[in-house]
Amino acid sequence: MKVKSEAAGIKEQLLNIYSLLFLKYGDQHWWPADTQFEVIVGAVLTQFISWKNVVKAIDNIKEKDLLDIHKLYECDIELLKELIKPAGFFNRKAVILKAVLVFIMENYNGDLDKMFQTSLEVLREKLLNVKGIGPETADSILLYAGSKRIFVVDAYTVRIFTRLGFLTGTENYHQVQKFFMENLPEEVDLYNQYHALIVKLGSECCSGKKPKCLECVLKDLCQFATFS
Structure with missing residues (x-):
């Protein structure tokens, strides 16, 4: 599996990305439901x-x-x-x-x-x-x-982390999920918030055809933004 930078450490990079997203968008209060x-x-x-x-x-x-x-x-x-x-x-x-x-x-x-x-x-x-x-x-x-410790993967996850250089874009669901769960602390709240923030970034900036790279909080980490 492709990774952006071995030197900084994948775990540290993923947590840094989480921190940047949280500072930008805040608590997503996801899932929006009463029960x-x-x-x-x-x-x-x-x-x-x-x-x-x-x-x-x-x-x-x-x-x-x-x-x-x-x-x-x-x-x-x-x-x-x-x-x-x-x-x-x-x-x-x-x-x-x-x-x-x-x-x-x-x-x-x-x-x-x-x-x-x-x-x-x-x-x-x-x-x-x-x-x-x-x-x-x-x-x-x-x-x-159910508040179970499981990381949710979606199309935004694959798109964003392929563009960031952590994935090749050819991985299946299980492989992407395993990548995150092996490199993040096993915390339900973190899994919850991280996925919600990925969805937020994907829906607001990192679209498939016309991404708004200049507005993206992760643009300085992203090779795709550099060359797009």
Whole structure:
């Protein structure tokens, strides 16, 4: 795996980047949800769509007083599709969300405390066996709803840290996750905040086609910014 500078030490560099991002953007208060269940719903709905659209979908669910495991489990799937339309891909996401609800009800009788008492490794494997749940969604649920020590990787993570020189851009999800978890302190709050700050930077500056390099707090560390 490519790294930018062996001399400074990868761990120190990653923590320095975190500090720069935190000084720039502050506490992201992520995940924006009132309950663990709302985090789970949001983690499913945010697949392939911006968060502002997810908020509209969740607001629709709240307006119908359905943001409850048992109520949403009993909810007619056609109504669910209608409620989550703002989140896009609503037919697919309704099926995935229903599958997650079935998983929680059948395995834990709707008890999230019981679910999150399951070990990280076992619960992660079970979540990944739910149709439509990939690593990013599973890890978002584990970290943000369950406070499990797992680093969430997304497209922003790969783009930013490839441009910074830590990745080649060819690594798979597991390899990128392993890189961060081997080089950061094993702290839930750090994993939470770091990922949220990466999303903030990616959405504000480090876009795929037209990055705003001159505005980026990491521009002095980034070869991509130097040559773009």
